Amino acid sequence: MERSSTSFNFDKIPKFIMKLYKATNNEKYKGICWTPDGLKIHIYDRDVFVKETLPLISKTREFGTFVRMLNSYGFVKSKDIEEEDIYYNKNFRKGREDLLGFDDSLRMIKRKKSSDIRMRIGDGSLKEIVEYLYVQNQELYTELSVCKERIERQERALNGLIEILSRVFRTNSQDLGARIKPSGHNPHNEMDFFLGELSGPLKEGCEPASPPLQDKGIPELSFKPGGIPHADSDTKDDNYDPFF
Numbered sequence: 001m002e003r004s005s006t007s008f009n010f011d012k013i014p015k016f017i018m019k020l021y022k023a024t025n026n027e028k029y030k031g032i033c034w035t036p037d038g039l040k041i042h043i044y045d046r047d048v049f050v051k052e053t054l055p056l057i058s059k060t061r062e063f064g065t066f067v068r069m070l071n072s073y074g075f076v077k078s079k080d081i082e083e084e085d086i087y088y089n090k091n092f093r094k095g096r097e098d099l100l101g102f103d104d105s106l107r108m109i110k111r112k113k114s115s116d117i118r119m120r121i122g123d124g125s126l127k128e129i130v131e132y133l134y135v136q137n138q139e140l141y142t143e144l145s146v147c148k149e150r151i152e153r154q155e156r157a158l159n160g161l162i163e164i165l166s167r168v169f170r171t172n173s174q175d176l177g178a179r180i181k182p183s184g185h186n187p188h189n190e191m192d193f194f195l196g197e198l199s200g201p202l203k204e205g206c207e208p209a210s211p212p213l214q215d216k217g218i219p220e221l222s223f224k225p226g227g228i229p230h231a232d233s234d235t236k237d238d239n240y241d242p243f244f
Contacts, residue, residue, distance in 0.1 A: 021092065041088070044084075076088065
């Protein structure tokens with residue numbers, strides 16, 4: 001049956017859908033193609049698709065965001081092969097570009113009226129979307145739990161490290177205090193402490209040694225002509241020169 005030309009509105013096709021259709025049709029876009037029957041899109045290499053093709057279709061660089069966009073435009077994941085990324089929409093078919101603007105099936109779901117949404121419940125599309133969102137929510141919850149556990153583990157490790165360093169610091173401080181005991185000096189910080197040790201009073205029992213006193217019982221020796229040593233007398237000759 002031939003479709004009415006009034007049903008087709010090319011201007012209503014979203015840019016995302018047009019770019020997706022072009023990428024699926026053209027083999028130069030890697031990571032995505034049609035299924036053999038031409039009714040579904042198959043993302044056969046997710047990594048290559050995200051790296052090379054997705055930036056040409058959407059501003060997002062996350063595959064999960066891309067899938068949510070597909071769901072918002074009415075695409076659902078095929079259940080034929082669960083581990084494959086295969087999606088379909090009744091008006092997104094190979095060689096049928098005229099179907100892209102035939103009705104509102106490829107418009108954003110959030111732009112539809114409530115009556116249109118109720119009509120989609122019958123064919124299971126909305127149910128598929130709800131199931132997908134539920135799965136995504138569970139995955140996000142799991143990831144959040146893992147991140148929370150990882151953060152708690154890192155906090156415990158950090159607290160343990162701080163405790164170890166604190167013990168080492170206290171031990172070193174006690175050893176240093178046992179070796180260095182300033183007399184009458186109370187430093188306010190470590191720098192004052194060490195500077196005070198350099199410029200402060202000497203430790204008890206370490207007074208500077210005075211020059212040795214000459215024993216008065218031993219007379220000072222001097223030399224007079226003739227090379228005969230003798231003891232100095234109490235009266236010293238001012239004109240005496242010991243070298244002559």
